[in-house]
Amino acid sequence: MIRAIFHHPSGRIGGGIVLVYLVLAGLGALGLTPHDPLMQYRLDRLHPPGAAYWLGTDLFGRDIASRLMVGIGQSFFVAFLSVAAAASVGTVLGLTAAWVGRLWDGVVMRSMDVLLAFPAILLALLIVAIMGPGTWTSVLAIAFVYMPIFTRVVRGPALSLKTREFVDAARTFGSSTRYILTRHLLLNIVAPLTVQVTLALAWALLTEAGLSFLGLGTQPPAPSLGLMLSDSRNLMETAPWLMIAPGVTIMIGILGFNLLGDALRDILDPKTRGGRA
Amino acid sequence: MTLLSVSGLHVGFGRDPKAGEVVRGVSFDLAAGQTLAIVGESGSGKSVTALSLNRLVDFGGGTITEGSIRLTRADGDVLEVTQADEAAMTRVRGAEIGMIFQEPMTSLNPVLTVGAQMEEAFRLHRGLAGAAARAAAKDALDRVRIPDVARRLGDYPHQLSGGMLQRVMIASVLACNPRLLIADEPTTALDVTVQAQIMALLGELKQETGMAMIFITHDIGLVAGIADRVMVMQDGRAVEQGALAEVLDHPQHDYTRHLLHAVPHFANGRAARQDGPRAGGAAAAPVLTVQDLVVRFPVKRRMFARAKGEIHAVERVSFDLVPGETLGIVGESGSGKSTAARAILGLVRSRGTLALPGADTRAGASQRPVQMVFQNPYASLNPRLTVESLLAEPVIATGHGIDDAVRARMAQLLARVDLPTNCLGRYPHEFSGGQRQRLCIARALMLNPSVVVLDEAVSALDVSVQARVLELLVDLQREFGLAYLFISHDMAVVERIAHRIAVVHAGQIVEIGDAAAVLSAPRHSYTRRLISAVPNIDRRHVRFTLDTSTVGSLLRPPGYEPPMADWVQVGPDHRARAEDTA
Numbered sequence: 001m002i003r004a005i006f007h008h009p010s011g012r013i014g015g016g017i018v019l020v021y022l023v024l025a026g027l028g029a030l031g032l033t034p035h036d037p038l039m040q041y042r043l044d045r046l047h048p049p050g051a052a053y054w055l056g057t058d059l060f061g062r063d064i065a066s067r068l069m070v071g072i073g074q075s076f077f078v079a080f081l082s083v084a085a086a087a088s089v090g091t092v093l094g095l096t097a098a099w100v101g102r103l104w105d106g107v108v109m110r111s112m113d114v115l116l117a118f119p120a121i122l123l124a125l126l127i128v129a130i131m132g133p134g135t136w137t138s139v140l141a142i143a144f145v146y147m148p149i150f151t152r153v154v155r156g157p158a159l160s161l162k163t164r165e166f167v168d169a170a171r172t173f174g175s176s177t178r179y180i181l182t183r184h185l186l187l188n189i190v191a192p193l194t195v196q197v198t199l200a201l202a203w204a205l206l207t208e209a210g211l212s213f214l215g216l217g218t219q220p221p222a223p224s225l226g227l228m229l230s231d232s233r234n235l236m237e238t239a240p241w242l243m244i245a246p247g248v249t250i251m252i253g254i255l256g257f258n259l260l261g262d263a264l265r266d267i268l269d270p271k272t273r274g275g276r277a
Numbered sequence: 278m279t280l281l282s283v284s285g286l287h288v289g290f291g292r293d294p295k296a297g298e299v300v301r302g303v304s305f306d307l308a309a310g311q312t313l314a315i316v317g318e319s320g321s322g323k324s325v326t327a328l329s330l331n332r333l334v335d336f337g338g339g340t341i342t343e344g345s346i347r348l349t350r351a352d353g354d355v356l357e358v359t360q361a362d363e364a365a366m367t368r369v370r371g372a373e374i375g376m377i378f379q380e381p382m383t384s385l386n387p388v389l390t391v392g393a394q395m396e397e398a399f400r401l402h403r404g405l406a407g408a409a410a411r412a413a414a415k416d417a418l419d420r421v422r423i424p425d426v427a428r429r430l431g432d433y434p435h436q437l438s439g440g441m442l443q444r445v446m447i448a449s450v451l452a453c454n455p456r457l458l459i460a461d462e463p464t465t466a467l468d469v470t471v472q473a474q475i476m477a478l479l480g481e482l483k484q485e486t487g488m489a490m491i492f493i494t495h496d497i498g499l500v501a502g503i504a505d506r507v508m509v510m511q512d513g514r515a516v517e518q519g520a521l522a523e524v525l526d527h528p529q530h531d532y533t534r535h536l537l538h539a540v541p542h543f544a545n546g547r548a549a550r551q552d553g554p555r556a557g558g559a560a561a562a563p564v565l566t567v568q569d570l571v572v573r574f575p576v577k578r579r580m581f582a583r584a585k586g587e588i589h590a591v592e593r594v595s596f597d598l599v600p601g602e603t604l605g606i607v608g609e610s611g612s613g614k615s616t617a618a619r620a621i622l623g624l625v626r627s628r629g630t631l632a633l634p635g636a637d638t639r640a641g642a643s644q645r646p647v648q649m650v651f652q653n654p655y656a657s658l659n660p661r662l663t664v665e666s667l668l669a670e671p672v673i674a675t676g677h678g679i680d681d682a683v684r685a686r687m688a689q690l691l692a693r694v695d696l697p698t699n700c701l702g703r704y705p706h707e708f709s710g711g712q713r714q715r716l717c718i719a720r721a722l723m724l725n726p727s728v729v730v731l732d733e734a735v736s737a738l739d740v741s742v743q744a745r746v747l748e749l750l751v752d753l754q755r756e757f758g759l760a761y762l763f764i765s766h767d768m769a770v771v772e773r774i775a776h777r778i779a780v781v782h783a784g785q786i787v788e789i790g791d792a793a794a795v796l797s798a799p800r801h802s803y804t805r806r807l808i809s810a811v812p813n814i815d816r817r818h819v820r821f822t823l824d825t826s827t828v829g830s831l832l833r834p835p836g837y838e839p840p841m842a843d844w845v846q847v848g849p850d851h852r853a854r855a856e857d858t859a
Contacts, residue, residue: 169651172645174671187661
């Protein structure tokens with residue numbers, strides 16, 4: 001699987017980017033940053049990028065590179081946690097909607113339609129507005145926003161798998177519903193689900209940055225990519241590195257997840273699997 | 278006059294067509310008005326050969342690597358098909374070479390009426406328009422004996438049955454008066470009585486129009502009724518060709534002999550098994566008794582949700598089954614035979630009594646005494662599970678864990694169905710169709726059932742594989758004393774394996790009894806119709822009379838109860854439903 005990703009051209013790039021980000025975030029979490037991300041070097045305020053501060057310092061003299069590393073960790077933490085929550089709840093809802101059908105299917109899918117009717121960021125804003133800003137709120141909000149996509153991705157194939165003969169065969173053995181749902185349905189949906197998880201990570205990353213940018217996600221002084229971008233607005237002309245560093249970081253991160261998702265889709269799709277050795 | 282001359286044809290697929298050759302050197306000549314039948318099992322290259330004749334193979338990724346195909350055109354010119362450009366081929370397709378395919382349901386556009394599509398064919402190929410096109414379309418449908426043509430022209434494809442659609446396809450191909458008709462398994466997707474009608478139609482049209490025909494089939498029994506010459510293909514080569522009588526009566530090649538031998542020929546009950554447990558007169562207690570089984574599907578009007586009526590899919594079906602016995606259930610698609618089986622397994626809701634007396638008295642009897650083997654071995658195995666997980670599933674379902682005893686049983690059953698015992702870690706896609714069906718049989722036997730329902734269990738397999746699986750089933754029956762409920766549309770196969778036969782028509786059993794008795798002296802008119810439609814290798818160029826009667830709708834108003842049937846006792850173990858003589 002890992003080998004297949006690195007044989008795929010866009011998988012190599014996407015996988016590489018994600019891996020580098022994970023390493024940076026790991027180092028940031030362990031405190032192995034060039035400087036203390038919260039330390040304010042008052043004398044070196046708005047220091048341009050150079051040998052001492054690789055990506056420069058901000059208005060308070062804090063090291064951008066160190067803050068980015070911790071910020072990536074923060075964004076990844078929110079993205080992974082929220083996508084994990086969205087995927088598990090969405091999958092359970094999609095599977096049960098397809099299996100039970102009738103009223104439950106109607107209730108679940110119409111609720112998902114309502115959620116999908118709102119733009120992601122707007123819906124997230126609504127939830128944050130109700131629950132108050134913070135890291136955990138953004139996890140919850142992003143999870144909620146992306147859950148309907150998983151429900152849909154799972155329900156479609158589950159509906160068609162449900163009518164396959166091996167499911168009928170399982171019912172003639174008297175297999176439990178749980179066994180049929182996990183072994184016969186879920187196992188056959190793992191491929192599209194994996195692709196969806198990767199792509200959702202990219203969106204979650206963007207939504208997290210958006211929420212922080214609006215001051216509703218991670219709260220200062222903790223570093224976060226969106227927050228750093230927000231802080232740079234007024235200094236765009238005097239200190240462009242303040243904006244370029246987090247902006248490019250977000251962009252490349254999303255690109256990485258998207259490329260990885262594309263590669264996974266090709267690798268896991270049995271129709272294209274034959275063509276690639 | 279030679280219409281088509283093929284010599285040394287090689288066709289390959291993929292990036293390196295030389296390496297991926299599917300047809301390896303096929304030569305034949307076809308005279309105008311002659312019919313050539315190409316017979317072979319799946320993968321023999323028979324369809325690819327046919328698709329090469331009008332170069333449709335190009336669109337499927339195939340390349341003609343060697344050989345020549347010389348087609349004499351209507352104006353007397355000879356066209357080298359292998360060298361012709363696409364523009365020339367477009368003129369040849371349709372106008373010179375017409376083609377009909379296996380699946381008529383997917384060959385017509387579902388959102389246009391049949392009439393519109395027929396008129397389109399005439400507009401494009403003959404330049405007719407308006408009323409002239411409509412009249413021509415009506416004529417063409419008349420020619421393929423579609424009853425009530427005026428009304429049918431306004432119907433959409435989904436309103437027509439498979440046999441009707443295949444007639445429409447034939448009519449639209451004939452619209453351009455092709456000089457050669459290629460029929461690629463045109464009746465494989467159809468019921469046996471419909472198949473007989475289509476075969477009769479093709480035979481009559483051939484005589485009327487004088488066109489040549491290439492008829493591709495896997496069923497050597499069909500060939501006898503229509504072909505002048507026969508070509509047998511195996512692994513991309515023509516292993517034998519010659520006149521019909523020569524090939525069928527004096528086959529030279531081993532493979533032809535094998536095909537003729539492997540195909541079960543219907544023998545009017547003479548080939549029925551005589552080792553039935555009821556033969557001695559004192560039969561054991563039945564292992565399964567089905568009494569008045571009824572399955573109805575409510576049809577709802579969407580908005581008001583009031584029942585519009587019910588589809589009576591299975592109506593008062595009763596039979597019993599003793600250990601070691603096979604009951605063959607025959608009938609056409611839509612007759613309710615599969616629904617009845619699914620009801621017995623509890624897959625659809627039903628009424629009536631199902632009793633399994635005696636099932637629990639045997640030592641080590643299973644908690645699930647009825648197991649099922651499905652038609653399609655590719656669809657009935659989860660592609661993501663290993664053989665071990667697949668075989669373990671019935672055991673896990675009963676709440677047991679996988680211990681050494683279970684593993685020992687897996688190994689024993691795998692050996693019994695002739696699969697390697699070291700294949701436990703492999704996945705279904707690593708096996709052939711026949712091997713998968715053996716795997717399904719082993720899985721059904723994991724719980725030591727007393728009854729196995731075989732729903733078209735050998736229909737999807739090639740004839741030679743089919744013969745071996747049938748042998749295995751008979752052996753397993755003797756060894757474990759299994760009772761089989763063998764559901765099939767193929768009378769010849771049923772004759773080989775069944776001790777008793779139940780004929781199902783429109784959800785009801787119309788005739789039931791000893792296999793030899795039912796097949797040799799059918800009483801009910803439907804049974805007779807079914808038997809007379811079975812293709813037979815000894816019935817050369819015998820025309821089947823066209824019968825266009827179809828099964829009426831099974832939709833009944835709510836609360837409708839059909840009258841009780843009267844039964845006629847025909848023999849000691851042979852009953853038929855009484856028919857209205859009026």
